[in-house]
Amino acid sequence: MKQIYNLLLISSLDPPELNIRVTPSGDLIQGSDVTVSCIVNSRPEPSSIKWTNITDPDLQDIDCSHKNNTHCMLTLSDINILDSGTYQCQVDNGVKGSPVTLNKNIIVYGPARWYNFDTDDHVNGVSIGATTNFKVWVIARPLPRQDQWKWKFSPSNSSNVMTTDPGHVHLTVYDDMAVLSITNVTISYYGNYCIWTNNQYGGWADDKLMFILKPQGILTFLF
The missing domain is CATH 2.60.40 (Immunoglobulin-like)
Structure with a gap:
């Protein structure tokens, strides 16, 4: 007797989930190099990931030093206190509810x-x-x-x-x-x-x- 199985794969499509990691941790001192990573969990894969500095209108759509479908790495070199501000990661995967944004306050001491x-x-x-x-x-x-x-x-x-x-x-x-x-x-x-x-x-x-x-x-x- 031949059995026939029908399999239905259900995949959930949701807006992206974001997390931000700053390296090094702790107080950021003038002259340091800082990496701010936006970690992305998204299905489907995101169509765009970008960083902006919402505190400074001159720093929009900042280029990522490394970027793929799961994260966008922002590198700030030789920082000073004028680099302090609110940085925003924005990710769009085309699903209703996106783009999704997540903010991170960067505070530099100097x-x-x-x-x-x-x-x-x-x-x-x-x-x-x-x-x-x-x-x-x-x-x-x-x-x-x-x-x-x-x-x-x-x-x-x-x-x-x-x-x-x-x-x-x-x-x-x-x-x-x-x-x-x-x-x-x-x-x-x-x-x-x-x-x-x-x-x-x-x-x-x-x-x-x-x-x-x-x-x-x-x-x-x-x-």
């Missing part, structure tokens, strides 16, 4: 860095002898204590001498960012003006927070 600046009326130059106001946005992690901020001036004819001139300094702290407001500063000399600060991950950040008043009375900001 010394203070210049982030932005502003002057009165957004001027490009200040005459010698004028009184003006400055605002400097600084990002650091962890943020320096208030007593770790200094305002210094080095006359152009004595570059090896730094004199402390605190002026009218007001510090406002927002989480890992600070706004340093310097008001009613009289520009009596031309030379190097520095905002110095420090935290446990680095030395004084004068090279990131410096501007020069030239003899012509023009401010040059060193980014």
